[in-house]
Amino acid sequence: MKRNLLLLLRLLSLLVFIGFTLFIVSVPISASFLSIKPPSINNVKIELVNDTLIANASYSIVDNGFYDLQDVSISVALYTLNHILITSTQIGFPHEEITIKAHSSYEGTISVKFNLNQLTQLNVIEELKKDRAAYLEVSASGRYGFGLFVFNTIYSNKFSFALPIEGIKLSFTENQSLGITSIQSSNNYLTIKLAASLDYNGTISLNQTQISGYALNNNIKVFTFNSSIPKLVPGKNIILLEMFIPDNNVKQLLFNDLKLKIFYQIESGAFFISDSIDYLWEHPLNLSINNFEFNYLNSNNINLVATITLNNYINYDFNITAQLKIFDNSNNIILKSLNFSYIIKGLTNNQIDLEMTLSNVYHGMVLRCELYLLSPFKLDTPIAVETFIMP
Numbered sequence: 001m002k003r004n005l006l007l008l009l010r011l012l013s014l015l016v017f018i019g020f021t022l023f024i025v026s027v028p029i030s031a032s033f034l035s036i037k038p039p040s041i042n043n044v045k046i047e048l049v050n051d052t053l054i055a056n057a058s059y060s061i062v063d064n065g066f067y068d069l070q071d072v073s074i075s076v077a078l079y080t081l082n083h084i085l086i087t088s089t090q091i092g093f094p095h096e097e098i099t100i101k102a103h104s105s106y107e108g109t110i111s112v113k114f115n116l117n118q119l120t121q122l123n124v125i126e127e128l129k130k131d132r133a134a135y136l137e138v139s140a141s142g143r144y145g146f147g148l149f150v151f152n153t154i155y156s157n158k159f160s161f162a163l164p165i166e167g168i169k170l171s172f173t174e175n176q177s178l179g180i181t182s183i184q185s186s187n188n189y190l191t192i193k194l195a196a197s198l199d200y201n202g203t204i205s206l207n208q209t210q211i212s213g214y215a216l217n218n219n220i221k222v223f224t225f226n227s228s229i230p231k232l233v234p235g236k237n238i239i240l241l242e243m244f245i246p247d248n249n250v251k252q253l254l255f256n257d258l259k260l261k262i263f264y265q266i267e268s269g270a271f272f273i274s275d276s277i278d279y280l281w282e283h284p285l286n287l288s289i290n291n292f293e294f295n296y297l298n299s300n301n302i303n304l305v306a307t308i309t310l311n312n313y314i315n316y317d318f319n320i321t322a323q324l325k326i327f328d329n330s331n332n333i334i335l336k337s338l339n340f341s342y343i344i345k346g347l348t349n350n351q352i353d354l355e356m357t358l359s360n361v362y363h364g365m366v367l368r369c370e371l372y373l374l375s376p377f378k379l380d381t382p383i384a385v386e387t388f389i390m391p
Contacts, residue, residue, distance in 0.1 A: 047204060048204055048205075051115065051116050052114065053114040053165075053204075056109060056112075057109065057112070058107065059108055059110060059138070061074070061140060062104075065102055070144065071142045072098035072100060072140060073090065073092040073141050074090065075138070075139045076090075076112060076137070077136075080127045080134060081133060082127065084127065086119065086124055089111065089112050091110055092142075129166070132160055136157055137156045138156075140152075140154075165204065166202055168198055168199070169198070170213075170277060171196065171277070172279065173196075175282060176282060176284075177282060177283075178314075178315050180193070180195075180284055180314045183376055184376060184377075190244075190253075191242060191245075192242075193242055194225075194240070194243055195240055196238075196240075198232065198266075200235060206232040206269075207232075208229075209268040210228055210266070211239070211266050212227075212264065213262060213264030213265060215261065215263075216262075216263070217252075217260055222252070222253060222258070226241070227239050227240060247380075251379055251383060255283050257281060257282055258280075260281050261276060261277075261278060262276060263276045264276070264277075282313075283313075284312075285310065285314070286310070286311040288309050288384055289306055289308055289371055289385075289386040290307055291305075291306070292305070293305040297357070300359055301357060302357070303355065303357055304358050306324070306354050306356075308322075309349060309350070312350060314346055317344060318376060320373065320375065321373075321375040322340060323340075324338040324369065324370070325370045325371075325372070326358065327367070328367060334358055334359075335356060340352070362390060364389060365390040367387070367389075368385065369387070369388065370384070
């Protein structure tokens with residue numbers, strides 16, 4: 001009996017020894033079966049809140065070992081290629097309890113925040129633009145083997161990426177006159193609303209975006225512009241620019257082609273870019289005085305019919321008020337003023353025939369005809385001048 005009991009105790013001792021030995025051996029093997037599956041770049045959801053860029057991503061930790069994982073802590077850090085810390089975050093122990101059962105996985109979501117103001121001040125944004133790459137480091141730690149052993153595992157990788165906010169380009173239609181939607185004059189300025197587009201190569205939408213800028217012709221500022229875009233989305237965005245043209249620049253912009261250098265800046269919260277483009281501005285209007293017809297009423301008076309042609313390349317109608325004046329070669333007034341109004345049709349060659357009687361004119365007399373625009377914008381200099389000789 002005692003021999004049988006002693007034998008049983010020996011067997012139990014042997015089993016305990018074998019079991020403890022297996023436990024000791026299996027623990028490090030179990031830890032080798034722990035793996036972290038970081039988020040795919042394509043599955044990262046990014047949003048801009050005020051001055052902070054927030055990236056939300058899912059991840060998983062797989063425990064293929066024999067033991068449950070306890071007191072799990074997960075840290076995520078992002079570094080530039082020069083090993084400057086961009087941002088870091090941590091979840092799990094001790095703030096929250098994460099336990100992963102053996103032969104199972106834990107699915108979670110992590111939120112990483114980027115303060116754009118701070119990153120700009122530290123020149124990190126410029127580093128990322130230059131490198132188009134960064135280091136991602138994900139680490140996990142905790143206990144296993146009934147809480148007797150500690151594990152640590154680190155995933156580190158360099159990855160390339162496209163910045164979520166970049167590549168915003170201003171452009172106009174091939175014939176910008178077709179994009180003009182209104183022309184108004186007030187406070188010594190002509191205001192034109194002009195359709196344009198912003199081509200945005202980013203991956204997130206930008207709320208309450210502002211664009212502003214100015215245009216130079218031969219290093220002289222000819223107009224300024226701005227626009228507010230409630231939501232700028234990736235891809236092509238059609239916007240409406242409001243252009244402010246001083247009165248002294250109106251004539252050359254409306255009736256002349258100009259080689260412009262356009263400078264612009266775009267702001268959305270802490271995000272800011274500036275750029276410039278070269279642009280050939282094509283005149284939206286063309287006006288001429290021609291086809292003079294004369295009919296002598298007597299020796300000193302004639303009946304004159306003049307045709308005014310106004311080519312309107314803008315895709316809408318608008319009303320003009322103009323004034324015609326005629327002078328002789330000595331700048332004496334022959335016709336003080338002839339005012340007229342006309343509705344200019346869009347995308348049409350408009351012709352206006354004006355009939356008038358001129359006095360104290362004679363054969364061979366040189367006359368100068370000047371046309372002034374009074375509305376929708378008033379110009380102090382003539383928009384068309386034509387000289388003719390009395391037959």
